[in-house]
Amino acid sequence: MGMTTAEKIFASHVIDEPFPGTRVLRLDVVMCHEITTPIAIADLMARGKDRVFDTSKIKAVIDHVTPSKDTKTATQAKILREWAHRHDIKDFFDVGANGVCHALFPEKGFIRPGYTVIMGDSHTCTHGAFGAFAAGVGTTDLEVGILKGVCAFREPKSIRFNLTGSLQKGVYAKDVILHVINKISVNGATDRVMEFRGEVVDSMTMESRMTLCNMAIEAGGTSGICMPDMTTVEYLWPFISGEYATKEAALADYTLWCSDDDAVYDQVIDIDVTTLEPMVTYGYKPDQVKSVVEMAGTEVNQVYIGSCTNGRLEDLRIAAAILKGRTIAPTVRGILSPATPKIYKEALQEGIIEIFMDAGFCVTNPTCGACLGMSNGVLAEGESCASTTNRNFMGRMGKGGVVHLMSPATSAATAIEGVITDPRKYL
Amino acid sequence: MKTFGGPVLFLDRSDINTDEIIPAKYLTEITKEDLKPYILEDLKLPGFDPKSESCRNARVIVSRNNFGCGSSREHAPWVFEVNGITAVIAGSFARIFRQNMFNCGMAAIEFPPTELELLFSFAGCDDAFIDLDLQLHTGVIRGGGREERFAFVLAPFDQALVTAGGWVDYADGKY
Numbered sequence: 001m002g003m004t005t006a007e008k009i010f011a012s013h014v015i016d017e018p019f020p021g022t023r024v025l026r027l028d029v030v031m032c033h034e035i036t037t038p039i040a041i042a043d044l045m046a047r048g049k050d051r052v053f054d055t056s057k058i059k060a061v062i063d064h065v066t067p068s069k070d071t072k073t074a075t076q077a078k079i080l081r082e083w084a085h086r087h088d089i090k091d092f093f094d095v096g097a098n099g100v101c102h103a104l105f106p107e108k109g110f111i112r113p114g115y116t117v118i119m120g121d122s123h124t125c126t127h128g129a130f131g132a133f134a135a136g137v138g139t140t141d142l143e144v145g146i147l148k149g150v151c152a153f154r155e156p157k158s159i160r161f162n163l164t165g166s167l168q169k170g171v172y173a174k175d176v177i178l179h180v181i182n183k184i185s186v187n188g189a190t191d192r193v194m195e196f197r198g199e200v201v202d203s204m205t206m207e208s209r210m211t212l213c214n215m216a217i218e219a220g221g222t223s224g225i226c227m228p229d230m231t232t233v234e235y236l237w238p239f240i241s242g243e244y245a246t247k248e249a250a251l252a253d254y255t256l257w258c259s260d261d262d263a264v265y266d267q268v269i270d271i272d273v274t275t276l277e278p279m280v281t282y283g284y285k286p287d288q289v290k291s292v293v294e295m296a297g298t299e300v301n302q303v304y305i306g307s308c309t310n311g312r313l314e315d316l317r318i319a320a321a322i323l324k325g326r327t328i329a330p331t332v333r334g335i336l337s338p339a340t341p342k343i344y345k346e347a348l349q350e351g352i353i354e355i356f357m358d359a360g361f362c363v364t365n366p367t368c369g370a371c372l373g374m375s376n377g378v379l380a381e382g383e384s385c386a387s388t389t390n391r392n393f394m395g396r397m398g399k400g401g402v403v404h405l406m407s408p409a410t411s412a413a414t415a416i417e418g419v420i421t422d423p424r425k426y427l
Numbered sequence: 428m429k430t431f432g433g434p435v436l437f438l439d440r441s442d443i444n445t446d447e448i449i450p451a452k453y454l455t456e457i458t459k460e461d462l463k464p465y466i467l468e469d470l471k472l473p474g475f476d477p478k479s480e481s482c483r484n485a486r487v488i489v490s491r492n493n494f495g496c497g498s499s500r501e502h503a504p505w506v507f508e509v510n511g512i513t514a515v516i517a518g519s520f521a522r523i524f525r526q527n528m529f530n531c532g533m534a535a536i537e538f539p540p541t542e543l544e545l546l547f548s549f550a551g552c553d554d555a556f557i558d559l560d561l562q563l564h565t566g567v568i569r570g571g572g573r574e575e576r577f578a579f580v581l582a583p584f585d586q587a588l589v590t591a592g593g594w595v596d597y598a599d600g601k602y
Binding site: 035119120139140143191217220374395396 | 452454497601
């Protein structure tokens with residue numbers, strides 16, 4: 001019987017099966033940020049076990065609130081910073097070098113096919129785009145990960161999504177994943193790995209695959225997973241060219257992680273995306289999704305482009321193409337947060353930042369920012385935001401505020417008109 | 428091992444998420460105790476007031492499907508813990524929340540629909556009270572002069588975590 005990618009990763013990393021169905025896995029990467037890690041550090045210190053299992057496998061970043069906004073967030077940053085220095089963690093990213101974790105760490109080449117990855121952050125599922133098993137965990141799992149380099153999971157059942165057809169102009173990975181979540185609901189993939197397959201995924205960039213996998217958790221999924229292919233190899237090549245003689249050799253190695261043709265799935269769901277339209281959320285759950293045509297005309301007070309879902313260069317380019325030579329509605333506050341310093345710099349070089357600024361956007365430093373209302377871009381009661389982020393929970397971007405999730409293209413078109421707008425008219 | 432049981436708080440809705448349990452703006456607190464006043468602050472349910480006595484006194488929460496969905500924040504189990512709530516019973520749980528509960532030595536117990544309805548039949552009782560035996564996997568609910576006994580399933584690993592007092596203590600000696 002064949003195996004899925006997740007099953008192959010589990011089989012190669014399992015160090016213990018304390019009970020049937022429970023697997024303790026060896027971890028390749030443990031990622032840390034300043035919100036969920038400090039309490040793990042404090043507990044390790046209180047236990048007299050302030051140690052790390054492998055300094056080279058731990059990656060840390062200050063990203064949720066940065067630069068710090070007050071004494072409390074400065075203290076969280078300080079705890080993480082001092083811990084990273086104390087343990088000689090080389091891959092620690094502080095102010096000036098920091099960015100949104102799920103954009104920054106892939107960009108540094110830290111994630112490879114076949115890896116096991118955890119972080120105290122639910123959107124860790126993003127990294128499955130590389131053919132890795134990447135799961136968000138709580139602080140206690142993170143703490144044990146830091147100390148022992150292991151984490152326990154239930155048996156990895158996978159749902160295979162066959163995405164076929166071709167995306168129409170103005171329709172992107174974000175629209176696909178919103179549609180998928182709408183189809184299976186916010187708990188449709190609980191305890192399951194969401195394996196994204198088909199010609200639509202094959203033709204996607206790594207950035208788009210990350211957008212797809214990023215929102216797996218919004219359907220309850222443990223990890224998103226895409227099959228490693230030449231797109232994966234090309235993306236990673238600057239980091240792996242010393243390990244492999246040729247790209248073909250890397251590809252041959254990486255594709256060993258691909259699911260077997262006769263792998264067994266918990267469910268197989270076929271979706272033809274050809275007639276899919278740009279999608280927008282309403283309400284307070286990410287599965288409350290309608291087409292932009294139905295949502296058009298809904299007033300918004302703010303437009304936010306950024307985050308681990310859609311703050312990458314590809315996203316900025318798409319939005320800039322729509323914003324070029326135009327200005328945003330006077331009733332709207334536009335906020336752009338490039339997800340990493342590299343993205344920011346490249347956007348500057350390409351003239352993208354100028355387009356956003358000329359259109360009337362405020363450009364912030366790379367940070368999780370408005371997405372979870374922890375630092376900048378917080379909404380007032382009764383306000384709404386068109387956002388490229390991943391969560392529209394009540395109060396998410398500020399108490400009493402409403403978030404409409406959508407693609408960067410739809411966000412840009414919405415910024416111009418001040419109401420939810422079909423981006424296709426600007427393409 | 429913690430004690431499990433006491434006055435019940437019924438939250439009659441599915442998909443109660445981590446932002447409703449503890450809003451993100453409080454994630455800047457660096458001790459669990461500091462989270463205490465903010466329990467369920469953003470949860471909007473008819474008749475529910477997070478500042479009410481029934482919320483303050485609760486030791487067990489009974490809710491519907493997909494409880495704890497959303498963020499990975501362990502602040503959600505912690506805000507329950509510092510308020511004396513050590514068990515949540517629901518139709519189903521989001522994976523990370525469920526694991527976080529057991530990792531802290533607390534219990535997230537899934538009930539099939541019929542048994543869950545039995546518990547919810549006590550939702551109108553001001554004195555609803557649940558006793559749980561996490562070793563025998565049995566419990567009793569009392570309220571309004573009625574009493575019902577029930578049994579539940581706990582996976583062996585979850586049982587081991589509850590007995591050990593959490594994942595750090597379990598893993599430390601073993602790996």
